[in-house]
Amino acid sequence: MSEFPGEFIPEKLLYRGAEAELWLGTWLNMKVVLKKRIKKGYRVRELDDELIKSRTLKEASLLYEAKKAGIKAPYVLHVNPVKGWLIMTFVEGKSLTEVIQEENEELLSKVGRDIYLMHSSKIYHGDLTPSNIIVVNHEPYFIDFGLGEKVSDIEKFAEDLNVLQKSLQSKLGESYYKKWKAIVNGYITQGGETSREIIDRLNEINKRGRYKQRKKGE
Numbered sequence: 001m002s003e004f005p006g007e008f009i010p011e012k013l014l015y016r017g018a019e020a021e022l023w024l025g026t027w028l029n030m031k032v033v034l035k036k037r038i039k040k041g042y043r044v045r046e047l048d049d050e051l052i053k054s055r056t057l058k059e060a061s062l063l064y065e066a067k068k069a070g071i072k073a074p075y076v077l078h079v080n081p082v083k084g085w086l087i088m089t090f091v092e093g094k095s096l097t098e099v100i101q102e103e104n105e106e107l108l109s110k111v112g113r114d115i116y117l118m119h120s121s122k123i124y125h126g127d128l129t130p131s132n133i134i135v136v137n138h139e140p141y142f143i144d145f146g147l148g149e150k151v152s153d154i155e156k157f158a159e160d161l162n163v164l165q166k167s168l169q170s171k172l173g174e175s176y177y178k179k180w181k182a183i184v185n186g187y188i189t190q191g192g193e194t195s196r197e198i199i200d201r202l203n204e205i206n207k208r209g210r211y212k213q214r215k216k217g218e
C-alpha cells in the first residue's frame with residue numbers, strides 16, 4: 001500500500017516517472033496534486049534520502065519564488081521533505097507539448113516573456129521542456145522546479161533556453177522554427193539588452209554543439 005500524507009484522499013495516479021509519482025486527489029477539501037518522490041533501490045540509502053529531501057525543498061521554494069517573480073505556477077500547500085511529499089494546487093490544462101501545434105504566437109510569446117521574468121529573478125528552471133509547461137486558457141503555468149537553482153550566471157539561463165529549443169526541435173522538426181521565434185520574441189520584448197546577451201550565449205552554445213557534432217563525424 002502506498003503511504004500518503006494525513007488528510008490526503010487519492011483519486012488517481014496522474015503520472016509515474018523515474019523520480020516521482022503524481023497523484024490527483026483532495027486535501028482539506030481542495031482539489032490537489034501530490035508529488036511523491038520515490039526511493040531508488042540502486043542508490044545508496046543516505047544519498048537517496050538526501051536527494052529526495054533537497055529536491056523536494058528546492059521545488060517548493062522555487063515554486064514560491066516563481067510566483068513572486070510574477071509567473072503562473074501551482075500554489076504549494078504542504079511539504080514534507082523527509083517523506084519527499086509536496087502537495088500543490090491542481091493546474092487543470094494541457095501540456096505545451098499537446099497544444100503547441102494549435103496554439104498561436106500570442107501564447108508562445110507569453111511563454112518567452114515568463115521565462116525571462118523567471119531568469120530576471122535569478123531562477124534557473126533546470127528542466128525546461130514543454131511537458132513542464134501547462135496551458136490553461138491560453139496562459140502558461142510552470143511546474144517541475146526540482147532541478148532548478150537560484151543563480152546569476154547567464155550560461156545557466158542560456159542552458160534553460162537550449163533545453164526548450166532542442167526539445168521543440170526534436171518534437172516538431174523543421175516547423176519548430178516559427179514557434180521558437182515567437183518564444184524568443186517574447187523573451188527579448190520583456191528583457192531588452194540583458195536578454196539579448198543571453199540569446200547570444202545560446203547561439204554560442206548551439207555553435208559549440210555543432211562543432212562537437214562535426215568533430216565526431218570527422
Ligand SMILES: Nc1ncnc2c1ncn2[C@@H]1O[C@H](COP(=O)(O)OP(=O)(O)O)[C@@H](O)[C@H]1O
Binds near residue numbers: 014019143146
Ligand atoms: N500541479 C499540477 N497540476 C496538474 N498536473 C500536474 C501538476 N504537477 C504535475 N502535473 C502532471 O504530472 C506530470 C509530472 O510532474 P512533474 O512535476 O513534471 O514530475 P517529473 O519530475 O517526474 O517530470 C506533469 O508533466 C504534469 O502532467
Ligand SMILES: [Mg+2]
Binds near residue numbers: 131132144
Ligand atoms: Mg516533468
